[in-house]
Amino acid sequence: MADVAERAGVSVSTVSRTLRGLTTVSPEVRARVERAARELDFAASRHAASLVTGRTGNVAVLVPTLSSWFVGAALSGLGLVLRAAGLELTVYVIPDMAERRAFFEHLPARRNADALLVFSFDLTEEETRRLDKLGMPVVYVSQHVDGRPSVYVDDVAGALRGTRHLLNLGHRRIAYVQTVGTGGFSFSSQERLVGYRQALTEAGIPLDEDLVVATPAGDKRGAAEAVGRLLGLREPPTAVFAEQDEVAVAVIWTLRATGIEVPGQVSVVGFDDQPVAQWFDLTTVAQSPSRIGREAGELALSLIDDPGADRERHLVLPTQVIPRATTAPPPAPRSAPDPRPPSP
Amino acid sequence: MADVAERAGVSVSTVSRTLRGLTTVSPEVRARVERAARELDFAASRHAASLVTGRTGNVAVLVPTLSSWFVGAALSGLGLVLRAAGLELTVYVIPDMAERRAFFEHLPARRNADALLVFSFDLTEEETRRLDKLGMPVVYVSQHVDGRPSVYVDDVAGALRGTRHLLNLGHRRIAYVQTVGTGGFSFSSQERLVGYRQALTEAGIPLDEDLVVATPAGDKRGAAEAVGRLLGLREPPTAVFAEQDEVAVAVIWTLRATGIEVPGQVSVVGFDDQPVAQWFDLTTVAQSPSRIGREAGELALSLIDDPGADRERHLVLPTQVIPRATTAPPPAPRSAPDPRPPSP
DNA sequence: GTGAAAGCGCTAACAT
DNA sequence: ATGTTAGCGCTTTCAC
Numbered sequence: 194m195a196d197v198a199e200r201a202g203v204s205v206s207t208v209s210r211t212l213r214g215l216t217t218v219s220p221e222v223r224a225r226v227e228r229a230a231r232e233l234d235f236a237a238s239r240h241a242a243s244l245v246t247g248r249t250g251n252v253a254v255l256v257p258t259l260s261s262w263f264v265g266a267a268l269s270g271l272g273l274v275l276r277a278a279g280l281e282l283t284v285y286v287i288p289d290m291a292e293r294r295a296f297f298e299h300l301p302a303r304r305n306a307d308a309l310l311v312f313s314f315d316l317t318e319e320e321t322r323r324l325d326k327l328g329m330p331v332v333y334v335s336q337h338v339d340g341r342p343s344v345y346v347d348d349v350a351g352a353l354r355g356t357r358h359l360l361n362l363g364h365r366r367i368a369y370v371q372t373v374g375t376g377g378f379s380f381s382s383q384e385r386l387v388g389y390r391q392a393l394t395e396a397g398i399p400l401d402e403d404l405v406v407a408t409p410a411g412d413k414r415g416a417a418e419a420v421g422r423l424l425g426l427r428e429p430p431t432a433v434f435a436e437q438d439e440v441a442v443a444v445i446w447t448l449r450a451t452g453i454e455v456p457g458q459v460s461v462v463g464f465d466d467q468p469v470a471q472w473f474d475l476t477t478v479a480q481s482p483s484r485i486g487r488e489a490g491e492l493a494l495s496l497i498d499d500p501g502a503d504r505e506r507h508l509v510l511p512t513q514v515i516p517r518a519t520t521a522p523p524p525a526p527r528s529a530p531d532p533r534p535p536s537p
Numbered sequence: 538m539a540d541v542a543e544r545a546g547v548s549v550s551t552v553s554r555t556l557r558g559l560t561t562v563s564p565e566v567r568a569r570v571e572r573a574a575r576e577l578d579f580a581a582s583r584h585a586a587s588l589v590t591g592r593t594g595n596v597a598v599l600v601p602t603l604s605s606w607f608v609g610a611a612l613s614g615l616g617l618v619l620r621a622a623g624l625e626l627t628v629y630v631i632p633d634m635a636e637r638r639a640f641f642e643h644l645p646a647r648r649n650a651d652a653l654l655v656f657s658f659d660l661t662e663e664e665t666r667r668l669d670k671l672g673m674p675v676v677y678v679s680q681h682v683d684g685r686p687s688v689y690v691d692d693v694a695g696a697l698r699g700t701r702h703l704l705n706l707g708h709r710r711i712a713y714v715q716t717v718g719t720g721g722f723s724f725s726s727q728e729r730l731v732g733y734r735q736a737l738t739e740a741g742i743p744l745d746e747d748l749v750v751a752t753p754a755g756d757k758r759g760a761a762e763a764v765g766r767l768l769g770l771r772e773p774p775t776a777v778f779a780e781q782d783e784v785a786v787a788v789i790w791t792l793r794a795t796g797i798e799v800p801g802q803v804s805v806v807g808f809d810d811q812p813v814a815q816w817f818d819l820t821t822v823a824q825s826p827s828r829i830g831r832e833a834g835e836l837a838l839s840l841i842d843d844p845g846a847d848r849e850r851h852l853v854l855p856t857q858v859i860p861r862a863t864t865a866p867p868p869a870p871r872s873a874p875d876p877r878p879p880s881p
Numbered sequence: 882g883t884g885a886a887a888g889c890g891c892t893a894a895c896a897t
Numbered sequence: 898a899t900g901t902t903a904g905c906g907c908t909t910t911c912a913c
Contacts, residue, residue, distance in 0.1 A: 194906065203883075204884045204885075205884090205885095205907080205908095206885080206908080207882085207883060207884075210883085210908095213908090217882060217883085218883085219883090222882080234670065236643065236644060236645070236647040236648060237907070238588075238649070239584075239648070240585075240587045240588050240593065240649065240905095241588055241889090241906035242907055243584045243907090244582075244588060244906080244907070244908090245889045245906090245907060245908045246907090246908065246909095258609075258613060259603070259609040259610075259613045259616070260609040260610045261609065262604065265602075266604045268628070269602060269603045269604055269630055272603070272628070272630040273630075276630075281627050281629075281645070281649070282627065282629075282630075283625050283628075284616070284626050285625075286613055286616040286617075286620075286626075288617075292620070301625070304581075304582040304583070304584070305584065305625070326578060442816055446816055446817075468783070472757060472787060472790055473790075538890065538891065539890085547900085548900045549891080549900090550892080550893090550900060551898085553891070553893095554892095554898095554899085557892090581891075582889095582890060582891070584890080585889075585890035585891035586890080586891055587891090588891070588892090588904095588905045588907085589890090589891060589893075590892065590893090591905085648906095
């Protein structure tokens, strides 16, 4: 910066003021400085600036993975907002418990970001308290944490309405396929199960725990076992609500491989509206992770500007049922329990 | 840090030395300092440190998107390596031309990272030269740039062997479906086309430009049009080599929706081995983006330590043909051209 | 509107 | 083995 100052024949203060766009610089001097900066190919060091301003110009995010449709889209949306505000994005990927412990032990983001966004983790009380002491705004994304700013989709309402769609078609035996061990997304998982149960209850259908099965996400083998358990019931389901599109697709694949028609014999509803849902013409409950990312970004920005405001703000985003080609009325007025009814 | 020093009854230098794990600290003092630091919940500011060391402790990556299997997996792999080395990851997402221009105009990474990894962009000469002047190691990922360190998969060989697999099954009319406008991945696209042509040439099959069609990635509508063009040929293909799994899946979907059996009447090969390839039992050419990310990270680290070394190192990673259920010998000794042969 | 000078929180000589 | 001191490159008073 001293070089630029010398070349422009002004002081470093003036260069600083000019480059930050402050108004108190005469047009003539401004032009000289800008030319000098361009000629010297100069860019100010954020680090030196942050040392004195206390701002880092950086937002940190904590994510369980980057190989996920949800996280990818959410971070893209977030990136958009941050870039517009001149902030950069530091990503901490915490794939396992060891890394997670290390992160909360050292809190490497501590003085190196202006805000932290925590994605999809089911945090312990202690971890949350640790983040409270971080000295920067923390926004919880895709989860709700009492008394802290959170942004998430209304999973309960989404699952409720997705299940209602099946009920409205006439289904009475509706299974729920949930995922396990997906490293950090258990929060939405539980909420969606709640919505599913709520829909059945309001329709006066007793809950049958045999209809709730689990599978590892995106695993064809696991999905096959889960579907197998459902098909082996005395009264198998005529519809399946899957916690995510990936699971829905695996279920459909398994059913069709067995010669069971979707939606002819079994209807399937997913959750997410990932690209794969389009390929399969999957009826699903759509959410917009990119919007979540944007909203979380805006919230973080406002918290950076005014740490007092909105401390407890919870932003609940809507979902939308998208009817496509994997749902239809159940095959026939149910007769005797028979897992393989005669084809039409 | 001064607080910690006071509390431990030592100088700031000693605190600094202790916290950085230097050896020249007596065990007794070290213990005192560490306790004080823990009690005060102290973490050193990277920014202040970087100001004097010249190192930022930060690696920047430039990616066209985060909503992509390839990028997500590659960054996960990269993150692993960086974390192990105590470095952080700053992500610049450049989704469009305006953002791209802005990035190269200001080069915000300039003094704020120790190295830059550029993913999958088809850079202009000028952009490359601009990066040369960045004053930090730049590693090109998923593309080759002459005279600069690059890490990429052998797309040509992959497509060559994938196409050979079809040839070996007896196919002679093999189409190539490429993607367009996917914002930055055109590099691999071109290379794979080269491999496809090479395979046909070495098998003595003349190239037929009618068999090379394009579609927007992951778009069912576009894929339908591309497939339509192929089915409308006087002599339609018996096999399709798709540039990516997503396209392969869209092609399969379209074919099956039309009543054309895969692989009974048309074989399909993809490229990537994404999760979706498993759901569809898709024969594909596998690559490992997570390995690419790791290798690129290692290369960047070595370049940071010794900017002179390996300046021109090109790391070419292998691919692997994975035969699954979407390839089979062509239907029959070809008779009269008929897009819809009678079903068996 | 512009310049001079005092730090921000660290690390790296240099002393001791 | 530990302390002292001089900056790193900026921003921000405070003068003018």
